[in-house]
Amino acid sequence: MTVLRSGSASDVGLVRSSNQDLALATSSLFAVADGMGGHAGGEVASRLAIEELSAAFGRQPTGSGLAEAVTSANAMVWAHSQENADLRGMGTTLTAVALVDEGGRDVLALVNVGDSRSYRYHDGELTQITNDHSLAEEMVLNGELTPAEAAFHPHRHILTRALGVSPDVKVDVWRIRPIRGDRFLLCSDGLTNELGNNQLIEVLSTVADPQAAADLFVRAARTHGGSDNITAVVVDVIVGEEDTRSIPAVMAVSPEFVDPTGVAPDGVAELQPLAVPEIRIPNRRERRKAKRRERRRDRGRRLITLRTMLFVILFVAIVGASYFSVRWYNTNSYFVGLNGNELVIYQGRIGGFLWYHPVEAQRTGVTTADVGPTYLPALQSGVEESTIGNARTYVKNLVSDHMSTHSPPSMLPPASSTTTTTAPGAGAGGT
Ligand code: MG
Numbered sequence: 001m002t003v004l005r006s007g008s009a010s011d012v013g014l015v016r017s018s019n020q021d022l023a024l025a026t027s028s029l030f031a032v033a034d035g036m037g038g039h040a041g042g043e044v045a046s047r048l049a050i051e052e053l054s055a056a057f058g059r060q061p062t063g064s065g066l067a068e069a070v071t072s073a074n075a076m077v078w079a080h081s082q083e084n085a086d087l088r089g090m091g092t093t094l095t096a097v098a099l100v101d102e103g104g105r106d107v108l109a110l111v112n113v114g115d116s117r118s119y120r121y122h123d124g125e126l127t128q129i130t131n132d133h134s135l136a137e138e139m140v141l142n143g144e145l146t147p148a149e150a151a152f153h154p155h156r157h158i159l160t161r162a163l164g165v166s167p168d169v170k171v172d173v174w175r176i177r178p179i180r181g182d183r184f185l186l187c188s189d190g191l192t193n194e195l196g197n198n199q200l201i202e203v204l205s206t207v208a209d210p211q212a213a214a215d216l217f218v219r220a221a222r223t224h225g226g227s228d229n230i231t232a233v234v235v236d237v238i239v240g241e242e243d244t245r246s247i248p249a250v251m252a253v254s255p256e257f258v259d260p261t262g263v264a265p266d267g268v269a270e271l272q273p274l275a276v277p278e279i280r281i282p283n284r285r286e287r288r289k290a291k292r293r294e295r296r297r298d299r300g301r302r303l304i305t306l307r308t309m310l311f312v313i314l315f316v317a318i319v320g321a322s323y324f325s326v327r328w329y330n331t332n333s334y335f336v337g338l339n340g341n342e343l344v345i346y347q348g349r350i351g352g353f354l355w356y357h358p359v360e361a362q363r364t365g366v367t368t369a370d371v372g373p374t375y376l377p378a379l380q381s382g383v384e385e386s387t388i389g390n391a392r393t394y395v396k397n398l399v400s401d402h403m404s405t406h407s408p409p410s411m412l413p414p415a416s417s418t419t420t421t422t423a424p425g426a427g428a429g430g431t
Helices: 038-059 063-081 135-141 196-205 211-223 286-333 375-383 388-403
Strands: 001-013 021-025 030-036 091-102 107-112 117-122 125-128 172-176 183-187 229-241 248-251 270-275 334-339 342-347 359-367 381-383
Touching: 001 021, 001 211, 001 381, 021 038, 021 229, 021 248, 021 286, 030 038, 030 183, 030 229, 030 334, 038 063, 063 107, 091 117, 091 183, 107 117, 107 359, 117 196, 125 196, 172 334, 183 196, 183 211, 196 211, 196 248, 211 229, 334 359, 334 375, 334 388, 359 388
Parallel strands: none
Antiparallel strands: 001 229, 021 030, 030 091, 091 107, 107 172, 117 125, 117 183, 172 248, 183 229, 248 270, 334 342, 334 381, 342 359
16 A cells, blocks of 8 residues: 655745746645746636646546546636636646556556656656656757757747647656655746756755655745746655566556547556656765855855955946046136126136036126226136135226226126026136
């Protein structure tokens, strides 16, 4: 008699606003669905698929029953998408494993549609049982990409098969002997996009409790970016068969087995051994080396980030200080010059400096006729004064000096007639 124990966890991640993944973990049926198709569609699709899978498998809890339950779930999602314009185009992935009785023997039936994955962890080795039904995976199968290239290929999220996007669906099915000590991981791509095989192995080999392992998977995927919804179901075979290598433990079932029109005549006769890549666990020395490499990379990244920040702060400080120095240099200086025949007090440097041109600070109402002709050359060049008060005093003195030797001049207007008009020609002394 086989006994299973499981744990499951699901999280919205750090980027998405809603969780369209859904996990199912009962005593004999375990599944992960990753919905897609708009804000509402994805959630509806994954929920409908899981509900229908559970209900249909409950009515026929066998290997072929599980495959037919997936077909039924497909029909359910498809029908809803056709009936509701808002949900049109929705779909979902679905991978599930169920403990079933076949001729008095316990068997784990495993099904998959889409790019959620099922793994088997057996005797220290992790095996990806399911194939991703994605464009990138097809390119790998056609020899156009290596698996490493496929992991980062832009087409890795384009599905070639999903539940609920057409009236019919082709389901991949496997039969697995439940061997005591085996662990199964069912997960959405939000987990496998963030964690590599070595990280999956690290959790499965060190965290004995399946619920703690599922929780840790989700936390780790969040830590590594959490760019998608994350879901993990861990299923442990607590009581099961002894490990006997003479019989293949994982077998793929031919598509005829899951043809919705019927089950293959004898089921077992249709079985084909599945060639799945084995993943070797690195030994302790290799893992230590890998960790050291990872730490060095992290330190390097932190160092570069810190240097970049310091550089940006320094650059901003230098630019800011230069700007304010130039501004101060220009606005803390005045000179008396001519605009036509009138004496005008300008703010700024004679002739301007960089992007600053002198501006009129005050028109005096005093004309060249009110001052002595000996001052005119200096006024035409501009006479610098450190403050506007000094500039006014200078003009008054010119007028007083002229009055003492000539007829009374026109009155100097009050100091409040300040303007900020740019000086014509921006040059010192106007004309
Ligand atoms: Mg996803």
